[in-house]
Amino acid sequence: MPDDLRAVADRAREASRRLATAPRAVKDTALHAMADAVLEARADVLAANAEDVEAARESGTAAHLLDRLRLDAERVAATAEGLRQVASLPDPVGEVVRGSRLPNGLELRQLRVPFGVVGVIYEARPNVTTDAAGICLKAGSAVLLRGSASALRSNTVVVRVLRTALEEAGLPADLVALVPGEGREGAAALMRARGLVDVLVPRGGAGLIRSVVESSTVPVIETGVGNCHVYVDASADLDMALSIVANAKTQRTSVCNAAESLLVHEAVADELVPRLVALLQESGVTVHGDERFAAHAGVVPATEEDWATEYLSLDIAARVVPDLDAAIDHVRRWSTGHSEAIVTESRSAADRFVAEVDAAAVLVNASTRFVDGGELGFGAEIGISTQKLHARGPMGLPEMTTTKYVVSGHGQTRS
Amino acid sequence: MPDDLRAVADRAREASRRLATAPRAVKDTALHAMADAVLEARADVLAANAEDVEAARESGTAAHLLDRLRLDAERVAATAEGLRQVASLPDPVGEVVRGSRLPNGLELRQLRVPFGVVGVIYEARPNVTTDAAGICLKAGSAVLLRGSASALRSNTVVVRVLRTALEEAGLPADLVALVPGEGREGAAALMRARGLVDVLVPRGGAGLIRSVVESSTVPVIETGVGNCHVYVDASADLDMALSIVANAKTQRTSVCNAAESLLVHEAVADELVPRLVALLQESGVTVHGDERFAAHAGVVPATEEDWATEYLSLDIAARVVPDLDAAIDHVRRWSTGHSEAIVTESRSAADRFVAEVDAAAVLVNASTRFVDGGELGFGAEIGISTQKLHARGPMGLPEMTTTKYVVSGHGQTRS
Known part of the structure; x- marks a missing residue:
């Protein structure tokens, strides 16, 4: 494990600890601040993105991939709107999934809690950077982002803007971070970061997803190829x-x-x-x-x-x-x-x-x-899971959390 | 992928298709038949187990491992009792997890459905064979079992007995099968059987679990080390x-x-x-x-x-x-x-x-x-998950299923 990834992941873990207990209002305020900041920094974002697009064009990238990579004023506005939409959704954290009183008097509750640190590996679509950051924040987790090298200038500016906005909203900047490392090594290290990263979500084509599924020791939520x-x-x-x-x-x-x-x-x-x-x-x-x-x-x-x-x-x-x-x-x-x-x-x-x-x-x-989170009424969606573990189908905010059992007693011991 | 594992997995998949729609009564009858059959075959099971224990002793296995490997009349009776207890639990399959009518009139339901084919990798505890078979059957899935080579004689007899009981109860024998292959190769093939096996559950010590987690391309539910x-x-x-x-x-x-x-x-x-x-x-x-x-x-x-x-x-x-x-x-x-x-x-x-x-x-x-499925009132438990994906804490029958969205309309199209 490279030291720099470990350091970034450790800071994300510490930051997530604070976020885990943050009430909804704090998270929603931060999401609106992030949206405002992205709009305000539009010129910087577009300038960095223009460099990415130009470099990709020079290296012979196909037109439909250039289109995915390209941001414009409308797309930046849409990412800001996406953050505001996430703010409008109910907070999944703290939901009591089930609860009962056991025969021995123990009170049992199963609570929805954040994952902690989520990794997202994706292709050259810089709008995923903002989407993933917003969804993970609302679900109470820090996010480590690994986009395509060809979108690095765009992603660097967007993440800097989001981090500043988080801090100004009173939350740790380390809730959102890019994974360090050149080329494929950063992604490979993220896939081996078991214990540092709780779950990995690959977003992209079949090749990317297969590669993550086959190489990752971190639990993966596979998102979708659809035949x-x-x-x-x-x-x-x-x-x-x-x-x-x-x-x-x-x-x-x-x-x-x-x-x-x-x-x-x-x-x-x-x-x-x-x-x-x-x-x-x-x-x-x-x-x-x-x-x-x-x-x-x-x-x-x-x-x-x-x-x-x-x-x-x-x-x-x-x-x-x-x-x-x-x-x-x-x-x-x-x-x-x-x-x-x-x-x-x-x-x-x-x-x-x-x-x-x-x-x-x-x-x-x-x-x-x-079959889409928006159409089915789930609000924001981080992808559509085609695996059977954890989440299957469109994944909204609840699917981006885990649970914890809380057992409260007055001195019960097992006989 | 060895051809013989593929053949076993394909037959398990076909068998699981029939089980998926079997009503609770059919599954419970089969579970009681399996319990009766294990008791009836007690002499054969104990004879095979005695050979396993003797071979393990000769190869210098430690006393506490021999104890885990050893079956006696009481332990066989307990495994039969375990199957009857699973029969007494509610059927998780078919539960409507959520449902709503969407603004466009589509009726949305999320149903609990079986995984399909579950793989279980475990150590030299032949009682796990019966436990895992019973839990997977009730949860609607076929199970591929890979126990330790040192328990192979015991497991072979137990699986034969269970398969016969299933057939006599009108269900496919292929719902329960041992993974073919010598030594570690069988386990290794099972871990690479992505697409053939839906989920893998390692049951055993920290070493076994780590090895499965690191090598498996099939999604894994990690069960637990507890510090x-x-x-x-x-x-x-x-x-x-x-x-x-x-x-x-x-x-x-x-x-x-x-x-x-x-x-x-x-x-x-x-x-x-x-x-x-x-x-x-x-x-x-x-x-x-x-x-x-x-x-x-x-x-x-x-x-x-x-x-x-x-x-x-x-x-x-x-x-x-x-x-x-x-x-x-x-x-x-x-x-x-x-x-x-x-x-x-x-x-x-x-x-x-x-x-x-x-x-x-x-x-x-x-x-x-x-913190135990029985103590918390979940009934049978296949293990305690210490990962955050899918299931966390004691895993009962609902945790051994997945879900499916069913969307019913009258010709709706997306605009």
């Missing part, structure tokens, strides 16, 4: 099916809750397949289909790889299945456990799909695009 | 303090919730230290003390290593601290995050200790020995 399916059952309302498929695929393509695969029950295939192909193609979607779909002009024959692909683009894999069992088997085989939808008017088909599909979210007659 | 402290505050009822310290240290020494360290506020040290030393020494406890304690005959001077040691024996580290802050600092420095107790009549001291000590359980005026 999401929409299955149109024999009994579906076909107009509803068309509307849900179009929405799930095209409303926004670059996100993990967009649909990537389409399954159609044979009984409705003759009527539905041509309408689906036409509707999707009208929206610019390339259909990668099995032979039933590929009989239509413009449909690309699907290979096995298509069933596994999270396109994040205007592409969809499509297949006709003989029955509900085949649909469930296909989903169980290829799902990444994010969000899976069935369109059906059959109660029994819906029940079986819900019970047998193994995913963070299963939807009946609704678009996969709803 | 538990009792702090006697300035305002403590001294008789109560004596009783709690004695109970926490001596009621049972080999368990993770036994006290290993004792802190005494300076204000009560003159009166309390001699009484504590006398009481502990009467019970055969060796006190490893700071200079205030070491002034008493028979007290061994403590080194820094003592503050870190989980003795699991009739030993205790003891120190006088100048104030509550020093006590909290000591605990924060040396605690393993298991169970920490304060004895005090001061409301503010108790509140601060509870808030600032970072552990799965904090006790006020009660023995650390109460």
